[in-house]
Amino acid sequence: MRFLFKAMLWFFGVTIFLVIVFKWVPIPYTPLMAVRAMESRPEGKKPYEGHHDWVPIEKISKNMQRAVIASEDGNFLTHHGFDFNAIQKAMDNNEKGKKLKGGSTISQQTAKNVFLWQGRSYLRKGLEAYFTVLIELIWGKERIMEVYLNSIEMGDGVFGVQAASKYWYRKDADKLSKREAAGIAAILPSPRRYTATNSTSYIERRKSRIVKHMAYVGKLDY
Structure with missing residues (x-):
């Protein structure tokens, strides 16, 4: 019991420390980047060439910020990390057998990308919720958007x-x-399957819908 208590203290201490550090420090590498590098190792595959250049949010087009809000998380500016209406809608559709993306917000996706592995286990979802609460409290919306678009x-x-x-x-x-x-926002559900240029008709339609919805995002009041 004492060991468990100490382990929990260490966990909370280390994770909170990391979140505080990454409020100011650019994230140089993510678990998914490591996974992609490992996936390229099997014989017959070309050497992995990762591309990642961190830029501050001041050097990211407002168009890009609005595009991901319009396509991924329409309530990003107003929720506190979780969009319960979107989660309920996703659950209802999944129960009906419809194929629909989950109700994950930009905050949840950021928490997963920066701190966790890919997967659908209850443990990972629980940790995702934990880190989502932390970054909402410590980082704030602007930093979450900055990290999201850089990772x-x-x-x-x-x-x-x-x-x-x-x-x-x-x-x-x-x-x-x-x-x-x-165009970039349109391929985010499957960025290795679709292309932002010379796109399929499906992606072109998604681009048009996203541009239309960008007008409703309004001022980026972080």
Whole structure:
């Protein structure tokens, strides 16, 4: 019992310390980046070439910020880490046998990408909720958006919006137009399956819907 109590103290101490540090320090590497590097090792695959360039949020186009809110988490600016309406909707549709993405918010996705492994276990979901609460309390919305856009996978071996902007459009992240930002946001459900340029008709339709919904995001009042 005493050992368990000490272990819990260490866990809370270390995790809170990391979240405080990463409020100010750029995240250099994520678990998913490590996984992708390991996946490329089997014989016959080309050497892994990861692309990841951290940029401050001031150098990320407002179009890109609005695009991910419009496509991934419409209530990002108002919820406190969890969108319970979206979660309930996802659960209802899953019960009906409909294929629908989960109700994860940008905050939850950020917590998972930075601190945790990929998977669907109850343990990982519990830790995801824990880290989501921490980053909402300690980081705030602007920092969460900054980390999210610098850490998520936006192509095969492409992580973060600066690398994605260079990879897909050959320009910096602060120069993205509405349509270009929507192009990157449109492939986020499956960034290694779809392409932001020379896209399928499905992705082109998603781009158009995202551009339309971006108008409703309004002012980015973090």
